[in-house]
Amino acid sequence: MTEHHDQPRNPLSDALSAAEHSAAARAYEVPVELVRTRARRRRAGRTTAAAGALALVVAGVAVAVPRLADGDGGLRLAADAPAQCSVSPAQIRAGDGVVGADGGDGGWVVETRVVPGTLQPARQGRWAMAVSTTADMQAADYLGTPLGGSIATSVVLVRDGAVVAVLDGSYDMSLEEARSVAVDMQPQPFPLDVDLAGTFVSCETGEDAVLDAGTYQLVATSTIRFGLAARGSDVPGDLHDARSTSEPLQVVVPAGSSTPLAGPTTCGATDDELRDLADPQTNPAPLLLSASSVPRTAASGKNLSLQLAVTNDGPAHIDARTGYPEVVLVRDGVVVGGPGPIEAIGIDLSLDPGASTPLDAGTLLLSCTDDTTPLEPGDYEVWALSTFTPLGPDGARETDADDWSAAAGPWPLQVTGDAVVDDQMPGLLEMTCGTSADELAQWAAITQESPLAVEATAAPADGALSVTVTNSGDVPVTLLPDHLSAGLSDGEQVVGMGLTAMYDATTTTLQPGESTTFSTTYSDPEGCDGPLSTGTYDTWAALGVTVDGTPSTLVAGPVPVELATP
Amino acid sequence: MGDDDVLATLARERGRALFGYAYLLTGQSHAAEDLVQEALVRTFARRRAGFTPDDAEAYVRRAILTTFLDDARRRQRWSGVRHLLGRHDEPARDPAPAVGAVLDVRAALATLAPQERAAAVLRWCEDLTVPEVAARMGLADGTVRRYLSTAGHKLEALLGPLPDDESVPLTPGRTRS
Numbered sequence: 001m002t003e004h005h006d007q008p009r010n011p012l013s014d015a016l017s018a019a020e021h022s023a024a025a026r027a028y029e030v031p032v033e034l035v036r037t038r039a040r041r042r043r044a045g046r047t048t049a050a051a052g053a054l055a056l057v058v059a060g061v062a063v064a065v066p067r068l069a070d071g072d073g074g075l076r077l078a079a080d081a082p083a084q085c086s087v088s089p090a091q092i093r094a095g096d097g098v099v100g101a102d103g104g105d106g107g108w109v110v111e112t113r114v115v116p117g118t119l120q121p122a123r124q125g126r127w128a129m130a131v132s133t134t135a136d137m138q139a140a141d142y143l144g145t146p147l148g149g150s151i152a153t154s155v156v157l158v159r160d161g162a163v164v165a166v167l168d169g170s171y172d173m174s175l176e177e178a179r180s181v182a183v184d185m186q187p188q189p190f191p192l193d194v195d196l197a198g199t200f201v202s203c204e205t206g207e208d209a210v211l212d213a214g215t216y217q218l219v220a221t222s223t224i225r226f227g228l229a230a231r232g233s234d235v236p237g238d239l240h241d242a243r244s245t246s247e248p249l250q251v252v253v254p255a256g257s258s259t260p261l262a263g264p265t266t267c268g269a270t271d272d273e274l275r276d277l278a279d280p281q282t283n284p285a286p287l288l289l290s291a292s293s294v295p296r297t298a299a300s301g302k303n304l305s306l307q308l309a310v311t312n313d314g315p316a317h318i319d320a321r322t323g324y325p326e327v328v329l330v331r332d333g334v335v336v337g338g339p340g341p342i343e344a345i346g347i348d349l350s351l352d353p354g355a356s357t358p359l360d361a362g363t364l365l366l367s368c369t370d371d372t373t374p375l376e377p378g379d380y381e382v383w384a385l386s387t388f389t390p391l392g393p394d395g396a397r398e399t400d401a402d403d404w405s406a407a408a409g410p411w412p413l414q415v416t417g418d419a420v421v422d423d424q425m426p427g428l429l430e431m432t433c434g435t436s437a438d439e440l441a442q443w444a445a446i447t448q449e450s451p452l453a454v455e456a457t458a459a460p461a462d463g464a465l466s467v468t469v470t471n472s473g474d475v476p477v478t479l480l481p482d483h484l485s486a487g488l489s490d491g492e493q494v495v496g497m498g499l500t501a502m503y504d505a506t507t508t509t510l511q512p513g514e515s516t517t518f519s520t521t522y523s524d525p526e527g528c529d530g531p532l533s534t535g536t537y538d539t540w541a542a543l544g545v546t547v548d549g550t551p552s553t554l555v556a557g558p559v560p561v562e563l564a565t566p
Numbered sequence: 567m568g569d570d571d572v573l574a575t576l577a578r579e580r581g582r583a584l585f586g587y588a589y590l591l592t593g594q595s596h597a598a599e600d601l602v603q604e605a606l607v608r609t610f611a612r613r614r615a616g617f618t619p620d621d622a623e624a625y626v627r628r629a630i631l632t633t634f635l636d637d638a639r640r641r642q643r644w645s646g647v648r649h650l651l652g653r654h655d656e657p658a659r660d661p662a663p664a665v666g667a668v669l670d671v672r673a674a675l676a677t678l679a680p681q682e683r684a685a686a687v688l689r690w691c692e693d694l695t696v697p698e699v700a701a702r703m704g705l706a707d708g709t710v711r712r713y714l715s716t717a718g719h720k721l722e723a724l725l726g727p728l729p730d731d732e733s734v735p736l737t738p739g740r741t742r743s
Contacts, residue, residue: 010690010728010729011670011671011721011725011726011728012671012686012687012690012691012721012725012728013690013691013693015590015671015672015675015687015690015691016583016586016587016590016687016691016692017586018586018671019585019586019587019589019590019672020582020583020585020586020587021582021586022586022589024585024589024595024598025582025585025586025589026582028581028582028585028595028598028599029577029581030576030577030581030584030602030603030606031603032573032574032577034603035573035577035603035606035607035610036570036573036610038603038607038611039573039606039607039609039610039611185596186594439719442715442719446712446715446716449712
């Protein structure tokens with residue numbers, strides 16, 4: 001018999017069993033047929049859907065749009081073609097609407113669109129896009145904040161008036177069906193953005209689509225649930241369900257190409273178009289993209305963060321909407337890395353002539369042909385591309401204006417082969433009132449195990465607490481600092497907090513042996529339980545910083561300081 | 567038994583257990599459904615000879631863990647540039663009502679970073695030793711100890727003391743699946 005030490009009862013010992021018997025588990029059924037179909041497609045060797053693809057569908061939902069008889073529209077359908085194949089584009093849109101508990105639409109207007117600049121189409125293989133849904137009501141600002149969640153998103157390709165392909169894993173849900181399902185979601189503010197990635201399934205063959213050259217229309221349909229949350233609340237009431245279909249987005253597949261055709265940041269594309277878009281002589285767009293901070297070295301497989309700026313180079317004020325720029329890596333004139341899926345948020349710009357505004361950008365240093373393989377070490381060029389949608393005085397898209405694109409680069413980048421792996425970094429700590437000195441000491445010990453040496457010093461003359469970070473490793477390290485806070489401990493726990501210094505998103509690259517210093521103040525601290533008495537305290541520094549793409553908290557201390565004035 | 571039969575048997579007999587495992591990792595039932603589905607697709611996309619439901623369950627559980635950690639790494643990369651108010655990298659707490667101790671455990675796990683949560687589930691829910699956790703996660707023992715140390719402090723603040731003898735199974739005589 002094995003002897004065991006006396007142990008406290010493990011409070012997690014029944015957690016697995018409890019989760020298996022939870023209400024959510026009892027309500028769960030494996031969608032066996034769906035799994036079979038997806039496994040069969042993946043087994044056939046086609047490009048797999050991205051692991052991060054979001055199919056925001058309640059399990060077990062069936063498409064509830066009316067089916068046409070086979071042969072309608074002249075398109076022959078495969079036996080296992082997705083249900084959306086049987087519906088005409090007009091019928092897809094006919095199911096749109098907003099319904100509340102009273103059966104009315106409550107005055108809500110819900111719109112869906114495919115976010116410009118996020119669409120990465122492919123003639124054969126994986127597509128990526130972001131679908132954004134908004135909900136507006138004239139009185140909304142006065143009644144609360146609209147919050148909601150996406151229930152289902154469907155994306156189809158239309159050609160010659162018929163649906164010819166459906167994005168694998170995307171689902172359409174009618175309003176009637178939405179009203180009858182319980183949805184588990186965390187309500188979010190609008191716009192509701194869904195990132196999608198995957199292959200298109202051909203309606204004719206039921207297999208992954210290889211598209212003929214020509215023009216297609218991409219149409220997205222979004223089904224959501226939402227309501228108004230009172231000010232200060234994150235729980236929406238007066239829930240409504242809505243289904244909305246986007247305006248068709250034209251996609252051109254040219255003849256003779258077997259590579260994805262989505263523009264200058266497409267994997268395998270030459271950098272010719274990027275050069276044209278970066279040159280004001282060849283690109284008439286009034287907005288210019290430039291860089292204020294680009295690392296010169298970075299570790300393969302890790303995050304590359306850039307600080308860009310958008311400048312109004314034209315003669316008139318510009319209101320426009322953009323998103324996070326795409327960042328790609330070019331080698332020998334060909335795009336070989338990036339962009340990864342980009343969080344689809346709208347960034348509104350309002351620039352007078354000559355004015356600039358910062359714009360963050362980044363990408364993982366992975367091969368664009370396989371987004372799990374780190375780039376080979378070596379020399380690359382970094383390019384960034386942004387697309388801007390001009391807005392009218394009412395903040396809506398200018399219907400008569402085309403989007404602008406602007407590129408910036410190239411910037412030389414040396415990709416190194418060794419990286420500060422994320423399991424060497426300490427993780428995240430929030431130092432606050434009550435944080436124990438033991439925990440801080442443990443974090444400081446963990447920090448010292450990382451490739452960064454961190455030392456805290458105090459300057460009594462001005463009450464400054466400085467933290468010097470030194471790269472004690474043998475590869476460059478990029479730092480994106482967020483904040484530095486000072487905590488005063490009585491030896492047991494934090495009893496007062498000094499100032500927290502916040503930093504602009506500026507990336508610093510430390511070469512091996514190089515140091516950088518951050519400062520805040522510990523004097524005049526705010527006591528956790530009233531003013532601190534005079535005396536000696538242990539001061540701890542907690543630096544929130546992203547190290548080579550890994551969010552971390554570096555802790556240093558304790559540094560004894562004297563508080564002379566309560 | 568053909569693959570289709572194995573899948574059907576696994577779904578019928580172990581579907582809820584797989585969901586529960588994914589639910590502990592993600593903290594959100596919808597994310598757990600997606601995770602289970604993706605893990606099943608990955609497992610059954612490859613034909614295997616003599617594949618039994620028990621074999622399949624082991625594969626699927628490993629795929630659930632791997633996919634969960636891969637997804638977490640993908641989400642982390644934008645942490646330096648996220649600006650959205652009210653949105654967080656970590657899955658939100660499941661709004662479905664839960665009772666007493668069950669809610670405490672899920673809420674406590676939700677406070678952990680993904681790697682910490684995975685290590686905590688493997689160590690304190692699945693009763694694996696530190697070397698076994700390290701093997702499952704593809705990490706060094708020291709790294710796992712670090713995650714468990716951090717996770718343990720956070721969990722103990724909410725749930726009370728945790729066993730700290732890392733070499734000994736937590737539940738004598740308990741059969742591991």
